[in-house]
Each structure stands twice: as structure tokens, then as C-alpha cells.
Amino acid sequence: MNERQVSRRGLMIGAAATAAWAASPVRAMLAEAGGRALPAKVEALVAQMTVAEKAGQLTLMAATWAGGAATALNPAAGTSTFETQLGEVRAGSLGGVFNGNGATMARRMQGVAMREARLKIPLLFAADIIHGFRTVFPVPLAEAGSFDPELARRTARAAGAEAAASGIDWTFAPMVDIARDQRWGRGVEGAGEDVLLGRMMADARVRGFQGERGLAAPDAVASCAKHFAAYGAGEAGLDYNSVDISERTLRDVYFPPFQAALAAGAPTVMASFNEISGVPATANPWLLTQVLRREWGFGGLVVSDYTGDEELIAHGFAADAREATKLAFMAGVDMSMQSAFYRLHLPDLVANGEVPMARLDEAVRRVLALKVALGLFDDPFRRIDPRREKTRVRTKATLALAREAGAKSIVMLRNEGEILPLPRAGKRIALIGPFAQGKHDLIGPWNVYGTDAEAIDLATGVREAVADAGSVTVADGSGIDAPIAGGIDAAVAAARAADVVVLAIGESQAMSGEAQSRTDIVVPAAQMALAEAVIAVGKPVVVLLSTGRGLALSGGVLTAPAVLVTWFLGSEAGRSIADVLFGIVGPSARLPVSFPHATGQEPYHYGHKSTGRPNGPGPLAPYKAHYREYANDAAFPFGHGLTYGRIGYAGLDLGGGRLSAGSTLTVSATVTNSGTRAADEVVQLYVQDVTASITRPVRELKAFRRVTLKPGESRVVSFPIRRTDLLFVGGDLKPTVEPGRFRLWIAPSAQAEGVAGEFMLA
Template identity: 80%
Template sequence: MQDRHISRRAMLIGAGATAAWAASPARALLQQVAEIPLPADVAALPGRMTVEEKAGQLTLMAAAWAGGAAVSLNPAGAAGSFDQQLADVRAGRLTGVFNGNGTAMAKAMQTAAMRQGRLKIPLLFAADIIHGFRTVFPMPLAEAASFDPELARRTARAAGTEAAAAGIDWTFAPMVDIARDQRWGRGVEGAGEDVLLGRIMADARVRGFQGTRGLAAPDAVASCAKHFAAYGAAEAGLDYNTVDVSERTLREVYFPPFEAAFAAGSPTTMASFNELSGIPATANEWLLTQVLRREWGFGGLVVSDYTGDEELIAHGFAADAREATKLAFMAGVDMSMQSGFYLKHLPTLVAAGEVPMARVDEAVRRVLALKVALGLFDDPFRRIDPRREKTQIRTRAHLDLAREAGVRSIVMLKNDGGLLPLPRAGKRIALIGPFARGQHDLIGPWNVYGTDAEAVDLLTGMQAAVADRTAITVVDGSGIDAPLPGGIQAAVAAAQAADVVVLAIGETQRMSGEAQSRTAIVVPPAQMALAEAVAATGKPVVVLLRNGRALALEGAVLAAPAILVTWFLGSQMGPAIADVLFGRESPSARLPVSFPHATGQQPYHYAHKTTGRPNPPGAPQEYKTHYQEVPNDALFPFGHGLTYGRIAYAGLETGGGTLAAGGTLTVRATVTNSGTRAADEVVQLYVQDVTASITRPVRELKAFRRVRVPAGASQVVEFTLRRSDLTFIGRDLKPIVEPGRFRLWIAPSAQAEGVAGEFTLA
């Protein structure tokens, strides 16, 4: 970022911090945006609070009475006792808790706040509802593969309904970080590598969580777009690591999904763990105040990530807890999560004149405004209803939706010779691999309340789909990371006795998610040895990949005639896979991330630049951009995915080939299915700006459309381009559109030719 931003930050953390904040030329605008109208009695509360009570409203802690897997999903910390948290509630030292244990816990805490608290301010109950509550839906990356924002809205709506029924007001989702390095484990929580898909999914999930009746509706939960910003750009894909990217890259790649989330109504955002060009995001005034507040006009609440303010010390940015509190708070973090720093240090900072009371009141008003919007001042118990908790969670409708979402998230990478779908009868199937059976690694990472024990495994799903359950022989073959005694011999024997092998291999759910970076994004060696042995039998093999990221496939796995990417699909994983495997449903998903030839290509994304020495199509040429070992493209590109139809693209029409300055350009292609089964095709429109004042990517996704193409039929698919679709960030870091020549593709993936042409922007 530019030096002026760094110097501004330096000024704010110096001796003149208070004066600098108060004298900011944009302060009036900041107040106007942030001052959400409050009822008179609520608006009067800051004037009645002690500074300690104000700090309490800005302090969020993990629930001492924790729910589900919450205790294992964050670093070990001193949560304290439930009795101590109740005492903090009565004393006004706590605004709320997160990842608690249902309505019984929430009722006890809210009762303490409303009956015994001096000011009777309702508590806020938050949770990580990343991809479902007790009904678990496909992990967000898998759901992004559906290229179906309406599906994402529906699953988020169901998740929000269940969470609200258990007393939860606020979810720390959606994660909208763009992830272009598949070594980074947290890519599993987002929508992949593409900006457009990321924007669309961010919008859909915010609207789903919050519903259509306003945040005060009993079944609505407030969303929190995270992590602001550029967490997905961590160096070497290492979680929590340094991020150093240009301001242009921030504005073109990492900011847009957040802007989409805020436009959809997300009232909160979470500061990210990483530093950004030398300044940790949790204390980055340029990011949290200049961009978020003044430039974008965001009037909502900024919360730290788990101990994010405390980590300023380990970053080497703050000398101690007191300074860390001041830096985070003055940069724009309104609420501290888990460290307790605001409660401990804000009162003394205010007393010393180092933090203005006006800044404290501003943050408190944002907290109160969120509680007002959620309807908590009208009815603090509106989401705390044990009857709803019993009747609105894991309903049949939600489980059916989980199965539908699972089906629509499965990507078919290969289907050589039409091996799939398998017949429901007449074939002996050897189901082999460490993921073939058992209640493990089904729901995926980052789920606090769902369990594998409540999910349906692969074997159960397959047995329910076939005519004769005894036609399936199941053998583990190997462990996940280590061989099993006699495992390969048993697997080979099962394969030899079968007509077809279904090989269930991949990653555990602990190999993806927070703090789960991998240096080699490959199938573990023990499972590769199993795959090689099974392939050597000569029997046809269907590979079912369980994974939370793109993988570099090789050997017998890559050579298998059929490969399905099944991710972690949640509560109905087994039935969803069986639906596709046996043809009850046709695969229709597309890769939201590029699968590389090798780990060493990371970070990789399809929308890369050409460089000044691009390698032309074909073999590598000397002194051109290429690796020695693999092509400089994807093994399976972004947008790739097959169906049970046979799809071809033809007949490009470019509507005269000129897009007028104030007009539109309609482009069309004909999609034909010459197969014997109907197919849902995701038709994608890519554009390249051939010559520009800032170099542009080789392709950028501008639109996509899911179309149903019956067997033996054709369908004309139409897209409309506008001048605004061709915007990029110019030399002055402002959006710009430049006339000139553009290439376009209507194609089934980011590397497919499909039908290609050109147009001119006048």
C-alpha cells in the first residue's frame, strides 16, 4: 500500500492519537454513518454507564458452558467457570458469549442479565455456524462447486433457522476470503479462487442467514463477513502467516466479496489474524477506518478474531496488553473477542486521555444498535425457546436439503468410457478405502454442533441404493496415513472378486480447516499404495475423493477411468454420493478451485497474467514461462466438471461485436446434449481485456448460467455484457473502463475453448 497510509497509521499510534482521531476531516461522516437511530431509552444507556460497563459491552468471551465440539476448535484458554460468567453478566462485564450450549445455557445467562444486571442490557449469543448447525450441509467450498447461489441461500437459511432455535443471535459466517493457494487449510470455509463466484456466494449466504423478515425475526441470525482482509493471501499457504499484496490486488481480488456481503446487509465484520503489508489487520487504521468506514460507509460492528488483539504482541507490533488494546481499538475494532483486553485496559486508557470517550461511546452504540436490530431489547428471550429447539432442528426438510445440496456439490472430473453411473443391480462392487465406512470424516471441519455420529456414511448410502446389499463387499485396505496389516492383500482379493471397484480415499477433516496447512496437497502415501495395488488388478476403478481443498492427483488415482470429488458433504454424505454414483441424480457441480498438476504450482489460479514471455500452446520452449516438470496450467481447471450427458458448444453470436459506451452487448452460444441422459450444464462466460493500461488476466469469469439440457436437445444460452462488467482498478487505484479489443469465451471451464470470439468496447 502507499506510504501515505503507513504514515497515517504512525501518526495515530503516536502521542497525538487522541487529537488525530478527533480532528479527522472525515469524522463527521463517520459519525453519521455509524449512528444508527436507537430508541430513546437505548440511546440514553451510554450516558448511564460507567466506563467499565462500556468496556463490558465491548467484550465477548467463549462460553464457559460450551456446546458440542467448541472446546477443540480454538486454542486452549481459560474460559472460567459458568458461575464466574454469570457474575460477569450481573456486573455488566460481558456483552455476550459464543459457541455456548443451547437454550438452557442462554436462558440462565439472559435471565441473570435482565433480572440482576444494573442496566438490564440483553446479552448477545454468537456461534460459528459455518456450514450448518445440527443439520450439516456441504462445506462452503463444496457448496460453491454447485455454482448455485440460490442453493447456498437455502442452506444458510436452514442453518440460521436451526441456530436461532437454539438461542443464537449472531453467526461468525460467511467466510468470504478468496483462496488461491490450496495449501491453506481455511480455503474449505470459502468459495474458492474466483472473485465473481466469491461475491455471489457471499451475497447469497448473508441473505440466507438473515432471512427476509429483518434481523428481529425469531428465525434470523446476524451474519459476520470474515476475515477482513486478505487472510486467504497468507504466504506459502501457511495459516496466520504474513500477507503482503498491493492495494490494487486488495481492491480487485480481496475486497469485492466483502463489499457484496455488506451490500447484502451483513451488519458485522471480523478483523483477520494476518498482517497486511506490515500492519496487522487488527490494528490497521487504513483498513478498518479509512477504507471500511470512510470510503465504504460501513456503519456496522467490527469484532476481533479470537484473541486477535492479544496477538498484536506476538506480531511485534505492540509492546504489551495495554498498547495492544489501544492500537486495536483506535484502528477500528469495536469488540474484543476472548482476550479480555478491552475490559482490563480501556478504562485506564480513557482515564489517561489516550482513548477518547467519544470513540468508546461510538463502539458501544454499534453494539447496542446490533442488539436493537436483533430485537433483543424488545424481547431478550425471542430466540431462547426450548420448544423450538426440540422441533426446528434436524427436521426432515432440512435433512432432505442436505442431501440435495450434497448431490449438487459433487464434481465429476473423469468418466472415461461412460463407467458411471453404476447399475443398481447385476454388478459385484468392491468398496475399498479408509473412507468406505464408519461415522468419521463426514461433516467436515469447522462444525461446532453437528456430529459424524448423526451423519450417514458411504457404505450405508450405497447399500440403500442397490438392489442387493450383499453385492457390495467392503474392505478398508489401508489407514489414512499408514498401512494396515494385511490391508492391501484383502483389498486386492476383494477387487479381483468384483466387477468394479469403488475406491474411497483422500483427506481427513482434520487435514483441512484452521491451522491445517499442508506442504504437499496429495493423497497420503499409504492410500496411494492401496490405489496402485487395486489398479494393478485390472478392474475398473471409480475414485471417490474426500477432500477439503484441491489436490494434486497422480499415479493410479489420476489414471482411474472415473473420479468424483465428493468433498465433505455433511449429514447426508452417504446418500448424496450414492445418488450420483448410481445415477439417481446426474452430477452437475464445477470446480471452484483449480486442481494443479503438482503442489509446487501453488499458489495457482486460472485468472493469472500472461507475463512478457508466455509459453505458446504445446511443448515448453526455452526462455518462456513454464516449469521443467509440468505445464503452466491446471490439471483440472476452475469451472471443470462433467455430467452424464454429452455436451458440445457451438454457434457463437456476438451481436455485431461492438459494445457501445452506454449500451449492452448480447452474446449467445448453442449448447447441445447428444447423450442419452438429461444434463445440468454450467455455462460460463470469460473475457480477456487484450490491451490495457494495467495488465489484465488471461481470462476472467464475467457470468455463468445453469441450464437443463434434455437428452438429444439443444439450448441457446444468452449473456448480456455491460460496460461495468469490464471495470478494473486503474493506475490511480480507482475503477476504470478502457475502450479496446476484448476476447471472450463461452465455455465449460476456464481452460476450455468452448466457442471463442472477440468484441470491441467503443
């Protein structure tokens, strides 16, 4: 029996996040604006630095001796070499590098900094550790589907420890952007469309990366909450696009996950690429100074995204590099990533009085304070050990965790006729589709150091799981975007010879991630042709969907007897999928994003407003808020996911139905598994504020609980509701709660009725 309550965990918006940041150990190590929180020996360095050396500390560049896929993801300056970069270290014009090639590279660079540079200030080594290092875990969107923040903490802890063993001090993660348009490719890096789930995953991943022993621990890496802010709200789901959004929506939807990350102790924040209402975030003093610093009390480091300051010119916001430097720096960006603008232009801006020396020193102290917190002034080589790098990656424990996390991230959308789980013996299985076999599209986008070559593919996982590996045949059938000559014929023949077909289709990992927005979020046409031909054979079909976003499904894929969303699951992908296919592990994940009926519904999310003309239950009515073709709902809603049990909801208890000041209302329902297999059910609590001074969503997730139910078992699942759970951003742009009537649902998804009722807030 496994039961865990998951709710807001006291991370209330506004003042509580500020208080949590102020009380954190990391905060004590970081200088506030103009403060003197540094150790005396480090503070003395500030007085000794030239302006050029100060600008150097504020400069972060891609490592020229790059690791893994780093060159393709974030190419270093074209004319720079490793020797050139070592020269910059000697001259004090470089504060750190990112996405480098491991401990050997880091040892050489740190050795130059500590032996040959004038002030001997240690370098920072950063990297994009988005969902694993050498052990690759499910992409963050998939892991969010586990609805298990503790799992996210564990995988981030393992990723952080592996990265630290390779000399890395700082990761550019977690991405905490809310993503409500599935056309946007970078949604794969976040936790989906819901604010509560986004907050909880942000909190868990920060704590995981940083560990419990403080940032100076040799297995800890500093986290970076990104991208501040509203990067996921780009117009039309287009990456880097403009954002025109109300301050209320920023505070209600897009800010809370950042506040949760800071409350968990994140010492750094990354500015986003997008503009907000005409002002690029990288040069937005309201965002970076007024909100982040003054309102929230953040005393840590703000870093630009890759060439974010340089891009102010293309935005039409800065005339040239010098002006872009001034605008970004004075708005609150402490460290410049990759453009080199700060070391090129800050000395002159200071000399001419356009940038105060006090502002320069403030930023330098923040960089130095982060290095102090990481323990680099005590031991610059604490994370740089080539021997440890070889022994503490891809261990049995981390690979087992990857397999566990993968299985817990798989969402079962359909299971008509209980076709799943498949028997491990006595059935001939045809694995068909471009993702059925091969060392490709396993680890997902945005992984610098892991490789598909080290991952387990579907065919391998299935053959290991069945009693007779010879009962499994494989046919690609088609490519990802294009047909294969004779491919469909071979796939149809394989399907006819089998008892059951496992059809592995969907997106390649190159179709999700940065700069991978899609105009049509569907399974590619070549694969749809394959799917229709195979389904027409008439054999039982299980569809496996590789994807980094919510998809609009159609045709036979939409109506196949069984459909699993398998995302990109990382190093142990094939084994994780096989575990669920054969019932070794029951499916328990839920959709962290809505799967729409069609692309044209995007942006869509479950927590939309009612409008003045809601359609209501039943057929589509004229002159109501819906499309001609579809109701204003999802094909597969947020929170949806089936188990191998048969789950029913009954017996709503509203606990008196009245919530007064200072009290707690406990509501409950009886959840029953009438099936023959145990099941992990994610019981969800949704609330609607029926009448408010600011219109509220049709539903909002307030809490969820994972409950393990044996066959035939019933459990009473309870949720406490407090006034603070009902806060929203009011007319004065401050958190408020208003008396009145509230609807609630205890249900298995954002569209399911489950059991429903009402209560009053006095």
C-alpha cells in the first residue's frame, strides 16, 4: 500500500516565496544589492580587480573544447580555440564556461585560473543538464506525467551527482515555463500546462539538483530557474516569439513556478528570449529588478540566455552592441552568456559614467558569492576528478532509476477490451514502426552528454521481457517523415503473421525542443499511412506514441484498442516500455498537457475561462463558444490516464460544505478498484470559484493523491481545503480570496465528472 498526499506544500504565492528565499542557506551566501555578504578574502578581490577583470567575471562562454552534442546545440564562437580560451582565463576576462568536455578539460582550465591568472579566481563550469547527464531520464514533460514530485527530485539528484562528478558546478535547469500551446517545441523541457504541477516539479527538481548538504557538497550543482518569464506564452506557439500578456496572467500563471523554485533555494535565474508587451525580458527592469529583486527579495544571480543581450538589437530595442549591453545590465542581467558583450563594452560604459561602478560591483559580488556557495574558493577542484567521472556515471543504481522513472511516465490513453497487459508467452508479436528498433530517438531532445547509442531500444526491451525472443518480429514500415520502398507491404505481412501488433509511431526527438515549433501537431503523414494499413489487417493493435508534446490524434490511431504515450524515456526506454506492456509495472502516469482534437484548438488548456456563452453539456449549440467541428474540450484531457485496474469514484463527503476563516474543510470520496489487478490511481481535486470579481477558470487543480489499490479494494481519499488554497490575483494585482460558492470535483482527470459537489466560503 502506497499513499502520499501531494498539495501546495505551503508554497503560497508572494510573501511566502520571498520569506523562504530569505531564510534559505543559499541566500545567506549570496550578496544582496550593494551588500557585503562575501567572506573578507573574497570581498578583498573586488577592490583589487580592474574594471576589465570585473567584466570578465560577468562573462560566460561556450567551452571551445565541447562535450557530446554541445557544439550542435550551442556552438562556440567560430574563431575561438581552446588555447584562445585559456588565454582569456589567464587575462581574467572569463568567469566561466558551459557545456565543456568533462573533468580533463575542466582541470586544465581551472589549473590556468588558479596558477597563472593574476587574481586566481576559480572558474564556474556550467552545463545544460536538462533530464540527465550520462544516465538519461525521461524528458521533463514525461516525468511531470508521473505526478510524482519525489520521483523528479530523485532523478534530478542522480543527474546532479553525475554532472558534479564530471566537474560541473551549475546546471541551466529546471525549465519552469508553463506551456499551454502544444505547437511550442520547448514544452518538452517543462512540466506542462498546470500551475500547481509546475510549482511542485520546480520545487522538486531544484531540491534534487542541489541536494540536502548545501551547494558546497561535491555532488551538488547549482540550479537555474528559466526562462524568466512567460517564454511559453509566445504568440502562435512560435519559439522566441513576442508575448503580449496581462500582468494578472503573469502573476496568476507564469510567475508561481519561479517563486516555487526560488523558495526551494535556486540561486540563479535565466532571463528569457521573448519580449513582454514590447519590452524584451533581457532588458526589462520591471521584470528583473522590480518584481524579482524588490518584490520577491531575490538576492541571487541573473544570467542571460544564449546571446540574449545581443538579440536586443534584432528585437529593435537596442541600436548597437554597446547600447544592448547597457540596457541588459542596467535592467538586472548580471552575467552575459556567449555574446561577450559585457567584457567588450562594460569598461567603456563605466568609464563614461553610463553604468555606475556600484552596479558593476553588485553583479561581480553575485558571481563571486555563487562561487563561494559552491565551495570553489575553498577547493576549486572539488568537482573535478577524472577518476570519479569514470566511476560515478551510468551506475546500476542510476540505470535502475531511469527504468523506474520511464515506466512511471508512460500514460495509457486507451485500453479497450483490456488488450493490455500482453502475455509474456504464447503470443506472436509484431513490432512495427520507425521507433520499433534502432539506436535513435530514445533519449529525447536537449541532452548534451547522453547518447542514443548507450540507450535500450524497444525491440531489445521486448525481447528481454518475453519467454521466447523468436516470437518477436520487427518491421520499420516507414521512415519518420517519408515512406520506405516496400515498407508498408512488409509491415502488413508482419502484422498478418502475428497475434498482436505493437505500432511504434510519433515524433522524432528532433521535432521537439528549442526552435522546433510545429504548425500541425500530428503524427507525420508517412506514419499515418503505415498505421492505417496495419490497423486494417484486423489484428489487435497497441499504439506507442513517441512525442515531446500533446498531439492531435486522428484516424485509426485515435480509435486503436490500446494507446500508450511513451514520450522519450531515456537510457532505459525500451525496458521501461516493456515493463508496462507486459504488466511488470502497471501504468500510473497522467497527461501533464491536454491532447486536443485538432491543432486548430491551440493554444488550449483545461483551465480556460467559461466565456459569456459556454456551450454546456450535450450537443454543440449555435452561437456558443466552440469550434464548428469540436466542443471546447480536449480529446484526452489534462490528468487523464488509465490503469490496469477498474477504478470507480463514489461517496462524496463535503465535510459540512462550509469553509470559514481560519478553519479547514476536509472533503473526501471513496475510490474503488473493481478490477483483477492492483492499480496506482492519481486522485485529483479540482475547484471552480463560481462567482468572483475576476473571472476564474472552469477548473483548477488544487491537490492530488497517489493511492495504490489492490483488486477489489476501496479507499476513502481525503483532501483538506483552506482559504489559502483558493487565492487568486485580484483587481489590485495582489493575492485575494472572496466569499462565495465553489464547485469541486474529486476525479481522475480535468474533464471527468468523478464525484462533484459544492461548498461555501464564508
